[in-house]
Amino acid sequence: MGPVSEPTRPARRGRLARSAAAFAVLLGLASYVAVHQMTGSKGTPRCSVGSGDNRYEFTPEQASNAATISAVGTTRGLPERAVTIALATALQESALRNIEHGDRDSLGLFQQRPSMGWGTPAQIMDPVYSATRFYEGLEKVPGYSRLPLTVAAQKVQKSGFPQAYAKHEPDATLLAAALTGRSPAALTCTANETEGRPGDPERVRAELVRAFGEKAAPRAVTGGPSAGRSASAPPVLVVPVRGVAGSGTAGAEADGRRGWELAQWAVARSETLRITEVVHGDRVWRAGEALGGWSKLPAAGAADSSEGASGASDAAVPGGETVRMRLAQ
Incomplete structure (x- = not known):
């Protein structure tokens, strides 16, 4: 008698293929949900600054938080460079979302930790308060406006990944130019x-x-x-x-x-x-x-x-x- 398993092989391969396809669909759906949760994306409406290749698109939630960070900085009389540093930091730390979680007890736009003296959880979750605390730290950095952005941000944040701030500088520069009023109608x-x-x-x-x-x-x-x-x-x-x-x-x-x-x-x-x-x-x-x-x-x-x-x-x-x-x- 010939091997009985031979006729079943095509069916088994078919089941494996269908299982793999279903898994790929589920993985894709999970990735889509994860990305949209991480970025705060709501589809439309959306906001943007810049044009062409020099353009940054973001959600209304991110726009609202960015505007608050900028306003707090300029109201303190700080230059546009300070606002750029703050926005790049928040882009890296929270994607400009006021999140209630993070590494250990990190919270909010700048992922500030109550256990490290940044304030109470309720205070840190207030964007005006958290931005104020960031700028207070930045103002203590001698010559911060002349330092590379990564160096200035790291002296305030003391992050485990200080070079990560650099990739956000182009987007933060566009945002700061618009939100400080240097780029009208941008x-x-x-x-x-x-x-x-x-x-x-x-x-x-x-x-x-x-x-x-x-x-x-x-x-x-x-x-x-x-x-x-x-x-x-x-x-x-x-x-x-x-x-x-x-x-x-x-x-x-x-x-x-x-x-x-x-x-x-x-x-x-x-x-x-x-x-x-x-x-x-x-x-x-x-x-x-x-x-x-x-x-x-x-x-x-x-x-x-x-x-x-x-x-x-x-x-x-x-x-x-x-x-x-x-x-x-």
């Missing part, structure tokens, strides 16, 4: 204007003050039922530019950078704070725009009759002395 985001909760003017005010100080408190809030207007009129916050803590440069150049710093902070935090439109100078950003970019305001009297367009036209201020933020209704 940060863009796309968002669905019609989804989610309405914007809260008081929350936006509180976040502005926390990031930039009392001088950034809106000097007026128009629209919305609380202002005695029609419930269909969305709230609009008018934020002053002059005198707001900013990039550390003086005079008109400083005001110009501060205006764009505030405007791009608002875009970066638009999903979190339900900001649907930002106007500065002759430019407007709208959450509902397909490409999420900045566009020129229509000339006076040329705006259409829609509420958004007319509101943006009215918000144009010669010299860009304010930033106006329209909230979701």
